[in-house]
Amino acid sequence: MKKLYIPLIAIAAASCVASCSDDFLEKLPQGNYVDGTFYVSDKALESATSVLYNRPWFEYNGEGALCISSLANECFDAWNFPQFNTLQVTALDSHLSNIWRSFYAVVTMSNSVIEACETKATADCTEEGIHRAIGEARLMRAAAYFYALRLWGPVILFEHNQEIVDNPVRPLNKEEDVFRFIIRDLEYAAEYLPESWIKGRATCWAAKALLAKVYLCRSGWNGGNRDEADLEKCKELCEDVCTKSG
Template identity: 40%
Template sequence: MKKKYRLLRIIIPVILLLSGFSCSEDFLNRPPQDALTLDNFYQTPEQVNASTAPLYGWPWFELNDKAHWVIGDATSGNHWTNDGDMAQFFQLGVTQNNPRLNEAWNSLFRVIAHSNMVINNIPTKAGASVPADLKNRVVGEAKFMRATAYFYLVRLWGPVPIIENNSAIVFDSKIPRNTVESVYQFIINDLTDAASKLPAAYSGNDRGRVTKWSAEGMLAKVYLARSGWGQSGSRNQADLDKAKELAGDVINSSGLKLKPEYADLFQYKGEDAEKDNQESLFAFQWIPCQGWGTQNTNQAYWAKDNTLTGVGDGWGGYIGPTIDLQNEYEPGDKRRHETIMQDGDYYPELKKKDGGYTFVAQPNDGIGENACFAAIKKYVIGTPEDNNGKVCFMSTGINTYVLRLADVYLIYAEAVLGNNSSTSDADALTAFNAVRTRAGLPAKTSITFQDIFHERRIEFAYEADFWYDLIRWHYWNPSAAIAFINNQERGTYYWQGTTRMLNSFKITATDDSFILPIPASETDQNPKLLEPPVPYNFGK
């Protein structure tokens, strides 16, 4: 049994989850039942509807808690840290025993295990009173979640095992990795099916679930990433065309709009406002002040000090945005103020009872180092008094964006650009400039890859996305991606008298930097994870 322990530790809690875990106050609200089994759990429409509710929160929690942003923003050079485990990512020297690896790996396979449970059981075990369209819809939701988990896995680790049947793993936990090509095809198959099963919109308590547009938007992102895999100097045109088609359909047919103000994306206005956010195509959804694993913990780690949170957490004084990220902002970009705090920035929505909060950058003010003379603002929402009591220790209710409509706009622009050096295509410019002008910047009349790359870095800074942009760039232009990282300023500031001085620090990236090591706890118990990957048998 020892060799099976790691995988069983992921799968068994998923089974137990069906007997009563609640991830959302609205999604999952049913009376307790005794002797609940897979054969009688899915008997009513309410039970079937509840089966996918946890997939919006709890299984993702271990990823979101630290690994998500450490991988996405520290590795990419957006986020500075000298914390031991996290610094390994920042310095591109991650070892197999790093706890963030286990958190990400376990969380993603937990999502897959729960998704498999729904996909494999709803069609055959749902009660006679459950409508066919509801059964199709929840399977579509589960396939979206499974595909999204695999999309993270394939970009971070490359070849990984494709698991469709949880029971098979219980009896044989030594399974091989599958090729990158197989994993991408598996993701595309799942998202394509999800798009055909999911509705265009929801009403009532189901608002906030993934839709047809969520699936098409994520599929566009997958095709854009895959377009560079195995290429050299250019990208696969067929994949670029699919990304353009899918992103274009979301933009032109969904009726969804960007929020007018970037700042509104990151201010918590309550659960209903989170669900009604048109720009959010998929987000991890959190409930504040409930059990551990249901909440967003970002503020606890990112807020500069505990006066900003009012609940005893707020440990962000020793970390913060890199000098390189700070230098990336153009003058007048409104996103800077809403993403990072710099000296003199004022926030009326924080510490309201004191008249707001003004950030003062100091190298060491007795609270935190502020080594980069800046702090993180995004996802920092303030005290309980600032949020109608909906903040507790290490617990807020603001959702974590995974896919925003702004992302789809920029995907469309990049897919149109494709392998060209620049484009003045009217539709591409409309999509690109919709994101850019919202930030208070002038529209462009022609765009390049570097323009889009810059816009993506700034738009999604501290949303754990930039490392994945670097990975897909490395797919088709490795020397350029490596040079970009090696030229980043990852150093800190210090005072020499009254003069601010730069303590420069650069790192050396290589091709190996773009693939994470599989956790040692996994390879120790399944040596097949160290063997060459094999194609997946889609016909079995």
């Protein structure tokens, strides 16, 4: 009986080798989503952008936002973020680093969605669905950069995550460039997001309202007299939202 084992094992091994063709490692997994099988419908694009509304903001909303809000003053005590109230906070503060990490989680996730929509969406995805998903991602990316700009001033701008992987040491971008980047993203979102949509999802009115706030902020960014062109743009956007959004 023992003599039978060796031939049987040899046959089994030979069968395995024979069944392994060149494309064996290139087959898509059955029953699991990967980049190549996920972006196949507008519904899939909606699922891809859903995460942008929650998880990447957690470390900002969970606690970091409280530190830099009026709550730090209104609830001041020795245990409630006193370093923010007494202006003794440093760059090593964990709350600040969590906020920074949260904003860039939004940026990197938004970048991933945008790139996937542009390069991996199949023909079954409509042009409207692709533009809408990209609009959501660019709105979120703009919001993260707008928060970061008002906290730190110059920050690191990037649109492609692989660039940061390849070269993680990057210079800070000037504030005026950050403003332009934010405005460009929000203008795209305002153009391609719908006027009405699924409850809880951003519309063009959300993009226009945030864009108005960006122009208002930029108008007096450097102190002195406010920029009248930015104020006029803010006024136009606000009137549009107030009179047409419902």
